[in-house]
Amino acid sequence: xxxxxxxxxxxxxxxxxxxxxxxxxxxxxxxxxxxxxxxxxxxxxxxxxxxxxxxxxxxxxxxxxxxxxxxxxxxxxxxxxxxxxxxxxxxxxxxxxxxxxxxxxxxxxxxxxxxxxxxxxxxxxxxxxxxxxxxxxxxxxxxxxxxxxxxxxxxxxxxxxxxxxxxxxxxxxxxxx
Numbered sequence: 001x002x003x004x005x006x007x008x009x010x011x012x013x014x015x016x017x018x019x020x021x022x023x024x025x026x027x028x029x030x031x032x033x034x035x036x037x038x039x040x041x042x043x044x045x046x047x048x049x050x051x052x053x054x055x056x057x058x059x060x061x062x063x064x065x066x067x068x069x070x071x072x073x074x075x076x077x078x079x080x081x082x083x084x085x086x087x088x089x090x091x092x093x094x095x096x097x098x099x100x101x102x103x104x105x106x107x108x109x110x111x112x113x114x115x116x117x118x119x120x121x122x123x124x125x126x127x128x129x130x131x132x133x134x135x136x137x138x139x140x141x142x143x144x145x146x147x148x149x150x151x152x153x154x155x156x157x158x159x160x161x162x163x164x165x166x167x168x169x170x171x172x173x174x175x176x177x
Contacts, residue, residue, distance in 0.1 A: 028079030
């Protein structure tokens with residue numbers, strides 16, 4: 001049984017939400033997002049927020065119940081305050097810079113890696129070793145941060161590479177003489 005799905009999603013102040021069949025729309029100060037809920041989940045707008053219920057007690061419906069509630073919560077949070085992921089670059093000569101709207105990364109390859117951000121995502125480089133990915137869509141922000149990290153993930157011996165700011169790298173011991 002989903003414990004997350006039982007709670008209604010409260011609509012924050014300054015955000016207008018509407019439910020039209022299976023489509024949930026949210027409009028706020030940061031922008032507008034929509035989410036189409038799976039047909040096995042029933043959605044309705046009440047006074048206390050958006051209520052999500054499974055249509056029946058099948059395993060498929062119950063498994064999509066909590067996820068649907070979380071996705072609706074994410075679009076309401078996104079249009080209200082947005083999301084951000086911070087990445088850190090560790091390594092000698094490894095750095096990042098913005099070139100217009102493109103992110104230019106020096107990660108020890110023979111060439112520079114150039115990453116162009118998709119629409120709706122902002123990338124900022126406050127320091128040459130720090131990257132901030134922000135936007136209103138939580139899934140897009142996480143996907144862009146994962147794509148940047150994938151260019152040179154942190155290696156386990158010296159910890160060099162691109163990692164999330166809150167990520168802890170488990171270090172391995174090197175060769176012994």
